[in-house]
Amino acid sequence: MAYTTFNRTINDQMKEPMFFGNPVNVSRYDQQKYPIFEKLIEKQLSFFWRPEEIDVSKDRIDYQNLPEHEKHIFISNLKYQTLLDSVQGRSPNVALLPLVSIPELETWIETWAFSETIHSRSYTHIVRNISSEPHKVFDDIMLNENIMERADDVTRYYDELIDSFNLYNLCGAGSHTVNGETKSVSLRDLKKKLYLCLLSVNVLEAIRFYVSFACSFAFAERELMEGNAKIIRLIARDEALHLTGTQHMLNILAAGEDDPEMGEIAKECQQDAIAIFQKAAEQEKAWAAYLFKDGSMIGLNKDILCQYVEYITNIRMQAIGLKSIYSTTQNPIPWINAWLVSDNVQVAPQEAEISSYLVGQIDNQVDTDEFDDFDL
């Protein structure tokens, strides 16, 4: 049925499938088909943090002292993460909300996407601090081929789903000619697009972030860029939860009880699923090569990072019932786990920093002439 923001059909929400049933009317949580989504919401809310609470002022000095090739590694990762969270801050809402039929899942999606907007804001917090010309960092994202190449794969499945659903919503199933272009849509095809989209999101949150995480923590192991590492730990904790949310959706769909057709589609899509994982892993390995093109950093090089990508790709594939595709079975950088543990990731109150303006927090550590080219 066509999307409406408040569906007037009186329905039993407990009998709706997760997606493509009736649009949600009353947001109620007194009865829940899948209580896990409310638990995820509660957990996500308990994780709430604000970028401004993390003191990143020492990072400015650390960054200035980094050799050029390490600056490249640091800033490129930040740009890539900015791309990923730009997409994640809006796409689950735009693509998935119109398709959802149960309120606890709808609210989980909104809570999830909201937390991504915190990640986006934290990148500006970091960049403003390390650079007197933050605009140059952000402007370059759209011009950087290596990032744009990834943007294609990160957004493709969302965009195809949105595009098809718009047509279906307006014209229904069948073949339609719009602006001289003939396209056909069916509910089954939409379900397939949704399943592939969720897989691609799973890959984004489960694999694509981790090269960057590893580099951030490798700097922090040397006591460099520690404010950044603190933020990345908070982001990694959120991402682990998002990943779990998406794994639940994928596994519920694949089990087929929620919607038997979805179960069939999941089986049908096995090869596509493997291909999506593989392509992402290969792209991330290429990204590692780009990062280290001018030199490695202490504790990390391209080969170790590539092995790590293979290792987490295997784990993520197994989690959704796929066979692993790489022979790597050991984590080549076991020290990363200590950084990924979520306990004591809380910001200590004495470290909290209230000012939203970064000039305030660095002015007693940097000579005044440093501000000559500092434009606010």
Next chain:
Amino acid sequence: MPKVRLTSGVELEFDSQANLLDALEQAKQPMNYQCREGFCGACRCTLVSGSIRYLYEPLAFVRKGEFLPCCSVPDSDIDIELP
């Protein structure tokens, strides 16, 4: 004290450790983990036989036959397989 047997042949006793992940780490097993709180799923292992008890309900998705050592303790002697 429940025994924990791994398919690799390693055997350990579970005594006062907080959870199975701690016990396996103490026995120098290469464990995957991230959150250590049952929400990320990184520590998933296969429970071959015996039973475990969760200390609290984990949020991570657990497939049939799998369990999360970071938030569970053995309820009997168990046989497990690491990924």
